[in-house]
Amino acid sequence: MSRAFVFPGQGAQTVGMGKALAETYPAARAVFDEVDDALGEKLSDLIWSGEIAELTLTKNAQPALMATSLAAMRALEAEGVGIDAASFVAGHSLGEYSALAASGALSIADTARLLRIRGEAMQAAVPVGIGAMAVLLGMDFAAAQAVAAEAAQGEVCQAANDNDPAQVVVSGHKAAVERAVEIAKANGAKRAMLLPVSAPFHSTLMEPAAAVMAQALADVTMNAPAVPLVANVRAEAVDADEIKALLAEQVTGSVRWRESVMWMAAQGVTEVWEIGAGKALSGMVKRIDRAVATRAVGTPDDIKAALEAIE
Secondary structure: OEEEEEEOOOOOOOOOOOHHHHHHOHHHHHHHHHHHHHHOOOHHHHHHHOOHHHHHOHHHHHHHHHHHHHHHHHHHHHOOOOHHHOOEEEEOOOHHHHHHHHOOOOOHHHHHHHHHHHHHHHHHHOOOOOEEEEEEEOOOHHHHHHHHHHHHOOOOEEEEEEEEOOEEEEEEEHHHHHHHHHHHHHOOOOEEEEOOOOOOOOOHHHHHHHHHHHHHHHOOOOOOOOOOEEEOOOOEEOOHHHHHHHHHHHOOOOEOHHHHHHHHHHOOEEEEEEEOOOOHHHHHHHHHOOOOEEEEEOOHHHHHHHHHHHO
16 A cells, blocks of 8 residues: 555644644644744634634645644654555645655744745735636546636636546636636636635746745755655656746646546556545545545544544
8 A cells, every 4th residue: 555645735634733732742832832833923822712703814824734734744743653564655735745744855943934924925916806716527527627727818717626537726816716606607617706715826927926935935945855845837747956946937837637646546646635624525535536545633532533543
């Protein structure tokens, strides 16, 4: 059996995530402490007892989700299941940073600071109200690309997230994305609706943020990951010396999640563990390839079940 560890992206955040891990495992608690120290604030207080609206702010959600994923990883390690239990790591958008931290390519402190910079840069790239994102359900990537091209009309509208065979997210100027919703509905989409996000992520409107991230990444140490990273923008395992450039490219590029899962399955991956908050990626994986087993690992009970499954 070949296993991949995957790490969730924005939208998975909930108040209280990771708290039981921190209360059960000192190594998990240490992750939240390290993130607090790196950011110079008690992000852990916001994660465990704050308001969901504040936690959902991009600058907070990104490091918070990474902290929760790494806390789950440290808990697994405390039980004897390390990163070497996986053949590949991958993450959805910001989850790619969590994957790199989990595999030892980035320190937790550097990852927290990078994600704070990334969140602030992505929010600052486009004034609130100018951009939007929408999910198209019941359409494949090619159909969504055609919808986006028709909706653009001189503005930016592009297929941003290829999540699974029937879920694609489009991103760009608000008016263009609203046109895409209507065009998708008229062309057979089961559902099409705007998403409650604050910026048009993974579109060319994010180019100012990509430049900020290229500079920020240039200043950190990037080690070779302990297991290969399947990169969002390539949908295949990549060489360590390419990772910084691909992380900057990821800000404006499409998240090729469906293709990434298909590539891992083609390499013999038969089981995917979703490390951190929620089960969104597990659902996507099942819709991409029903033959791949999934497991969510975000609580002490999840870890106990995982240990029992591999004994």
